[in-house]
Amino acid sequence: MESNKDQLNQFFTEKNTVKNIQSNDFINTGEYLDIIRAFARITYKSIYIIDYQKKAFEYVSDNPLFLCGLKPEQVKELGYGFYFRNVKSEDLDLLVQINEIGFDFYEQIPLDDRKLYTISYDFHLINEKGKPILINHKLTPMFLNEEGKIWKAMCIVALSNNQNAGNISINRHGSDIFWSFSLEIRKWNSEQKAKLSERELEMLRLYARGLTINEIAEKMFLSADTVKFHRRKLFEKVNVQNITEALAFATNNKLI
Template identity: 55%
Template sequence: MKSNINSSLLTKNKVERISDYDHLQQQHYLEVVKSFARLTYESIYVIDYEKMAFEYVSENPLFLCGYSSEEVLEMGYDFYFKNVPERDLELLNLINDAGFDFYKKLPGHAKKSYSITYDFHLVNKDGKHILINHKLTPLFLTSDDQLWKAMCIVSISHHKNAGNVCIHKQGTDETWELNIENNVWRKSEKPKLTKREIEILRLHAQGLTINQIAEKIFVSADTVKYYRRRIFERLGVSNIVEALSYTVNNKII
């Protein structure tokens, strides 16, 4: 079924006019974004809310659904209408409304300290669904503190379902989770792991097995398994792959 969601509904943040002073902020900044894109497997794109278009799309193919970066850049928001299931388009619309409502209440340039993350499905040209994660943060604000440009990083989600909407404040453990049912933000804090638990996760990230980790930190394999179970409980995950993904994405390790 073709979506009946108008593209203008995907964002409340429509910047009408940019001053000469605002334009001075962005000189040569795309070279920095391109350099970052070369260093990561994740996909990167930049949104311009004045033009309601993508200003940059990296060549990393993770979220391009078989298109070239130039084709996605040309499509802009139409890319989502062609490649996101109807149900997830409605979810994106809800996230957009709730996210910008939250954002408008933040003071001035403190807005740059916040980022939002959420999961939704893309449909590749072969019809396969892939659950991806979006992390979006401000690049430039206007002189009156509107969000003008934002950078988004796309990676594979470690969750099993769409949603999982969170806002994080840089430099703190503060997190706000969105309840999709009642559209209410709930404040929480990142789960805290002990030094030993973080050490075990880092060793897993290096590719060590349970027995190798046990030997390296001078404990039994059963002790490593005990720590793993505690990690899973604290993070609300079910396996080591999900635990590593969660802790990397949330800057715990």
């Protein structure tokens, strides 16, 4: 049986182990956790902060989705042990792979750009009732050390709009390009982000308000059949099955 140290070492290699933190680095962090706590109060998503120097969680918000029936203090105390307690075994192997390929990608990014990148992927959490829930997990750097390694990172957890674990991608803030990773051929591929028309965006905003197809048709000066046609084309464009998934996609990608 693996020890806690052996389990932890699956997630930490030389590439993402931070050893040297200068005094100026600590000064630069200031009271940043106060900002994180304020953000956590106004979002429905779960937030936690990873400290790669301490190999631990520095902060965990009280949103119940990520907690799986535990209190924030308990999850913080467990740190990476939380994954071994509350992630499906097959998805644990996936997380180890993502950790490896993510930091391989990160090492190729110019130092000045590293804070602009976010990695996103899906995996199952086992909730307090023992049921698996597919969540989307995004991680982005907050503070780097002088070598450009991630010292502290923010993680955002929300319900996934996909059907299966994986769906690994990296986005650069302000870019129309993103990179997706194929686990089958173990390769990153660059792709163009989906661009929605103003009509498609308007339709999604109206759906988000809870309007029916007939109400949307009336507001858009279209027939109900035309709204259904545009909705079907939208589903094909962003590769989703229903309007709930489409709204989740649009929200997660900051389209509406």
